[in-house]
Amino acid sequence: MTSQMTLTKEGEQPENPGQPSSPDGLKAGLKNRHLSMIAIGGVIGAGLFAGSSSGIAAAGPAILVSYALVGLMVVLVMRMLGEMAAANPSSGSFSAYADRALGRWAGFSIGWLYWFFWVVVLAVEATIAAEILEGWLPSVPQWGWALLVMVVLTATNLASVASYGEFEFWFAGIKVVAIGAFVVVGGLAVFGLLPGSDNPGAGLSYLTSEGGFFPMGYGAILTGILMVVFSFMGSEIVTLAAGESADPQRAVSRATNSVIWRVAVFYLGSIFVVLTLLPWNSKEILDDGSYVAALKSIGIPHAGELMNFIILTAVLSCLNSGLYTASRMAFSLGQRGDAPASFAKVNARGVPMAAILSSVAFGFLAVFFNYKWPDTVFEFLLNSSGAVALFVWLVICVTQLRMRGIILRESPERLVVRMWLFPYLTYATIAMISFVIVYMLFDDKGRQQMLLSLLAAGVVLTVGIARDRHRRRTADPAARSAG
Template sequence: MSQTLTPPGQQNEAADAAAPSPLSNGLKQRHLSMIALGGVIGAGLFVGSGAGIAAAGPSIVLAYAASGLLVMFVMRMLGEMSAANPASGSFSVHAERAIGPWAGFTAGWMFWTLLCVGVAIEAIGAAQIMVGWFPGTPSWMWVLVFMAVFCGSNLAAVSHFGEFEFWFAALKIGAIALFLTLGTLAVLGLLPGTDSPGASNLLHDGGFLPNGVEGLLVGLLASVVAYGGLETVTIAAAESDDPVRGVAKAVRTTMWRIAIVYVGSMLVIVTLVPWNAESTAKAPYAAALDSLGIPGAAQIMNVVILIALLSAMNANIYGSSRMAYSLVSRGQGPKALGKVAGRVPRRAVLASSGFGFVTVLLSYWYPDTLFAWLLNMVGGVILVVWGFIAVSQFVLRRRLEREAPEKLVVKMWGFPYLTWVALAGVVAVLGLMVWDEDTRSQVLFTGGLTVALVIAGLVNQRRDSVRN
């Protein structure tokens, strides 16, 4: 009797489809919808956009539009794969199925590191805002409070995470909607007490492209970082009551969310206020509100930024714990982290939160050495992950078209041409990072992390093949 051997990725796919997940399905569609909507509004938008505006001037609108187009392609590819095969490991699982276990190992642990370092950065930023409001209080106390609250919420049922993110997202969406409404009325000259600036801020002080193509490219690099975190919705979808519908809906609304929230708000800011003003570089949204004569604009934005930081912190603890659990469940991490209690991977939550807290301590103890090294190391991680997503989608799309076309609920546009365009875009941005002196070290450190994890992944894959 003959026996057909199935490639490892397809074996895993069949096993995943057959075995029920020990995790909860406690996230409702309203949770997923708000996570998808709120996930695009982060502290990187409210704070990090200032550096991009200072570099690119009014052309920051083009920079966010170009990087937003790349993100749309990436999310569409990820949505196609996640709707066909929902998994808590998201793109890590897809990379394993498409390329091999070493690829899933590399992409998964890279993203876990990125999220854990992100938890620390967000905790530090939130603590700084609290110290500003309560002078004399130690920042470490606020970090400890935030870490305890969100670690606790993630140790409880997944619905607690969903509720936190639901209300955080609602507040962020309300804030950005109000900002866009007031800003648009002011630009059109319809807001009482204000005069329309017309195109003066767009065309004066050096014109639309004041620092040339070089400034635009620096702004492009700054804008790419702001989009990180959108991938979490495909991780969360695996714990929803209808993951396929949830992913499909989230991905299909990505285009207008990016266009309105990112590109729209950048256009409002550079139209209302001079791009080269110090206040614009430091706090662009507060500067725009100040120009409208809104009292306490800086403090209003501090509240919004605090909410964005806490939301990202909560989401990153969740995403990192689920990624760690997925890796361990596939034999690609310490077995101790795989224990599930109350349908929550609590040890993975504790490990992810603990790594984030240690990173906070490093920022106090070794700010210019170990902490700076960590920041550099994760600087280009999101681009490497996007590269894995593009390659995985190309392989899995061909496989699905042959074996299970009915699973293609969400399809990548213009396949395979736009997949190649997205992959070329990722490579181009990495090339720009090497070209720019300020980001070159990040690419080198990220490259070192990638090589180390690829080697570890190949060793782990070899060990598993010998055992089997």
Template sequence: MKHANALVHGLKQRHVTMIALGGVIGAGLFVGSGALIATAGPAAILSYLIGGFVVILVMFMLGEMAAKNIDSGSFSTFASQYLGEWAGYSVGWLYWFKSMITITIEAILLGAILNDFLPGLPVWAGALLMLVIVISSNLYSVRSFGEAEYWLSFAKISSILICMVLGVSILLNLQDSVPSPGLSNLTAHGGFMPNGVLPVLAGVTVVIFSLGGSEIAAVAAGESEKPRESVVKAIRSVLFRVMVFYVGSVSILILCLPWTDTVNLKSPYVALFSLAGYPWAATAMKVVLFVSFMSVMNSFLFSNSRMLYSLSQRGYAPALFGRTTERGVPLNALALSFAVCVAILAVHYASGGDLFLTLAKSSGAFIMTVWIFIILAHAKMRQGARTRSWLYPFGNVIALLTLAAVLLSQAFNPDTRFQFGFMCVITLAIVASYFALRKRPAFGVLRARPEAIGE
């Protein structure tokens, strides 16, 4: 007897909640925050407030659409429903492509950390090993993925909270090894905005890139035991994680460390431990970074395979990627992800690594493009609706203009111009492929019925 090719609702509420809370905590916070503070000064907190506000707006829009229609394709399905099939096809493949870049770069970073602890293990071998380990957590069942991600996210959140407590103890003068700076670091080194407004606006790009991955919670909620309840709680947690883990922890860093202290800001959270007299801080933070990279890789591998599964179910990808195991795991989709990542790794090391690392920097531009589709789909959904929506339509306009401005600013910045062009080329190629393939007999054979996507 053949089993149904369908995903299963194997995630518990605690899995989805922890995935939502810890999904965006990674190198962008642990390392990127220091670089942003060193550039924008204490006013970096404004970058986090602006970027965080945009992310909150976009995720609330996504949550409203997801609450009406739970689907593994999430924003790709909503784009199909409200903007047209070309949009759903394009945003789905764009996200899949972006995820491949993210997964591989996380594997490379993990390989580098393993090499630090085990010098005899080449970086490429460590990266390949981590790919095998992380994909294994996704292969058995969605519950095994959820359990692995639960504990990885728990470790990240615990680390951030410990750092925040330590920072507060320094500010309250509870650490004998270092006097409290009070509020002096806000104005003592050239003022609150020492380098002007431009670094603050440029910092919004860094913040949005760091918060990329917030949308994974909506994908994961589709396989939870109580999908609609889970997605609402997961999206609502965005406000908490942005304000506490990003705005809160970065504010503590700004108060504890002068923005001119470029040495300590290279790894600001390590610096907090060092200031308090803990010599093992650097090693501990390497472990935290390892867990963070592994968690991000695990989450994107999950959402990537579900997106490919959904594309296949709607006729936008070959039918074999819409098949699942008896436990509801899209095995073929995971296998393709693994094969593509291994191929990228091979090209990366064969080319000396420069090309892929350059392309990896375009990840933020890809995720902002996906979010623009979410904003437009939500605006289309709300047209004619009788019920009220949070900040609609002003929230849509604010978020859309902010993301568009940040994206266009990359075109005028010599350091990001190539990445912006690369994103545009890939996006146009994907859109063009839809119109080139849509007339083929096999294209759209498995396309979902209208009622399957909530119409």
């Protein structure tokens, strides 16, 4: 398949209208409600529930600034990605756009790095799910739960894209309702409007009472950024999924326009509630986790068990979407000749079976590494994929600078989503992401992860450039002989 992407002209109909399919052969089996929930739930990962307490401990109330800055960065990146995806929906999303705008080496490199990130995430999330389930039913060993969870979600993805969409609709729906209810109930308690609440100290004063709003100094904002930035990964999934819907342009436009309130409510809103229900340095936040501690402070019974159920749904949602995302990226790489050709084949149900099975196979291997060598092999995999989110966002920004001109030349009517204040905000976002990458190199906790991630990126990039040069050398003689 050629690396040149063709913008589908408005009004064109796909082949075989009786069996809707996306331009790349995948079945258009995702409904609007599936995509809406994928878009909303994509920004709510298990990291929000499980990792926010460490961020609060590191920065105090100033962690709100960290979340706001990372949230702004994600909003801008999603706007850029939305501009490209609305103009040309693709299962390869930013990898396919980088392929065209920057070169084959770029699409190859960022596509494989992104695939690597998600297959490692599969192992992390399967392990978390197994720990929760083992706590409920200890008669089944942890590895048994991990195996069961992976097998069930693999079967779901193999069945059809509609099955993935339906599972994700309910998984994401539970965590969206849960976090929304938390913000509403917690907000009522903060302002003294919740009947029966037994937390008389709750209020805005907690934001400044324990050492001020910046108890750890202004530099803690940067430390907080490093701790929360990776919990935002996943917001871009909807742009991959949109290619398997009946109206991808509309789906991408809606998802892009709604990302601001999603970040504001789910991240800033929920962390604000935690910080106004309890002092940031309270022992309960570190011992129980921020959300459990907040629920207990207002007298919600069985808060720990309730939060474990919500975290489990968030983990299953992440697993489900991670497998889907990794397989679709592998499918796109196969289409472009950057992965085995079998990855680009779909079965009668419009599912890329080889891409799914290869992705889950590496996920199973990573789970094995996590149980066998957690502090060596698996830690290396975890650290070497940890900063991929930042690399992906940086590539999206640079790609959008080039793709805007391509879209305007070829099909300007497709530019229905536009990046604000182009190109100034694009350059500002590139500077923000670059600053975080450089800062990680000088941070004691982030240095190893960034160095190993740069090592992984360097290896993949070297292979991508070598493949690109080999492809050009073999193509040139053929072109001269044809001429």
